[in-house]
Amino acid sequence: MHERLSFFVKRDSALHHLNPLTKIVLALSIILVSIFSPWYWTSHGLLLVVIVPLVFIGKVANEYFTSALRLILPAAGFIFFMQAFFQPIGQTVIFNFWFLDITQESLLFAFRIATRITVMISAFTLFLLTTHPSELMSDLTRRGLPPQFAYVIISTLQILPQMQAKAQTIIAAQRSRGLDTESTFFKRIGSVVPLVSPLVFGSLVEVEERAIAIEARGFTSKKAKTSLYEISDRSSDKFIRWGLVILVIISIVLKLWLS
């Protein structure tokens, strides 16, 4: 089945070697600066001067542009059309479609919003592509995030696709016993019922077994946990993080000051 359950791609790059927290801060800073910056060209600039070079530095260009085509462009395109059609601003009508006027202003506005969305999703994608989930969790746990909390997040991310696959198996099994899952809407709602109990009760037993299994491996042991990976947190990481925080503060101050 799914061989790759996370976005992470293993590469040897400067970005991969950054501390996970630094990469979270980087992604958040890009997003915040693009929201707060008072100048409309900031988002375009971030995309061309920051994100694209980072994609190449992180050696994840292939994966990034694939997800850009499949995920980011459609999302940004959708936002663009919604804004272009339904943003009631400006006088310079470029063309007219039924009762909707497309103005130059609304078009420009839509373009900016779409770019901003692209920047946000890209920053997050870049973070996911270059950060090992286990390393992220170990690092956050080390910084004081409760391990139970980390476990819930990461196991949910992994187990959801498994639940989905199991639902498919149960549907197939019920269908082979004559269950109707393909006709009218109401019949289909009714036919979800037999799916629920094996999935939920099955899951409860599984939860118990899984609890035993991780307990048997010392999950709630009172000993101080160690980590398989050495997670580097160099002074350059701290420097980058503080630099980014300062940049965000500057853009917020500028926004307040100029508006």
Add this chain to the structure above:
Amino acid sequence: MAFINLNNVTYKYPLTKTPALQNINLQVNEGEFVAIVGPNGAGKSTLCYTLAGFVPHFFKGEISGTVEVAGMDSSKSTLDEWVLNVGLAFQNPFNQISGAKYTVFEEIAFGLENTGVPRNEMKPRVEEAMKLTDISNLADRSPYSLSGGQQQRVALTSILVMRPKLLVLDEPTSQMDPIGTREVFGVIRKMAEGGMTVVMVEHKMEWIANFADRVVALKDGQVLMEGKPNEVLTSELLAENGFGVSRYTSTTREAKKQGLWKKENLPVTLDEAVEGFKK
């Protein structure tokens, strides 16, 4: 004193009327390999949970009698201490995957991380354990992408790597092919020879006869019989009580009635059967 010492243990799950274990007495020495057999609902898994400390520390319910393992007394020690001495692997491998790790290597290291093993010891220990169970080639795979038998090996390795004094295995080979089963039995035998005590629930009679030191037959929460593998697995008592029997045993039992089997003891394995018919 024996390494495992169960004295008159009776246990009821919460909200149930009949005890899942009744007056169990069991002594096992260090380094012994004991197999548990019994029909469905006999209490085999419950016995495993008891030896691993999950009864009564996880399941609650009522327990009486004494449970002592590796010098610990279950009424006095916590599950936390228990887990450091006793490893438990059970039947369904899918539910034993922690869900917190992305590769088999990380999955196996999970128990070491939790119990605070230093990083420089961790890697060699994981590698050694994977070599032992012959899964080194799976190190970088996602645990979820493996077959049932492979997942069972990962589950076993994840416990072995923690170097428990007692290894409790509840049908650890149920999804393995004959080759996998033989390898796993070989590994477990080797661990027992190295001084690890092993208690294993298993239905594959021929394998038990080949590898275990002693067999305990459970039924309705009670010990029906215990003794040397061949003695227990070929006894009339087991056959009468609906236990699974090796096909070589049932065949030669018929043969004996017809006077074709001359020896006193019935065989459990193919080799024993062939040997017996030759004479």
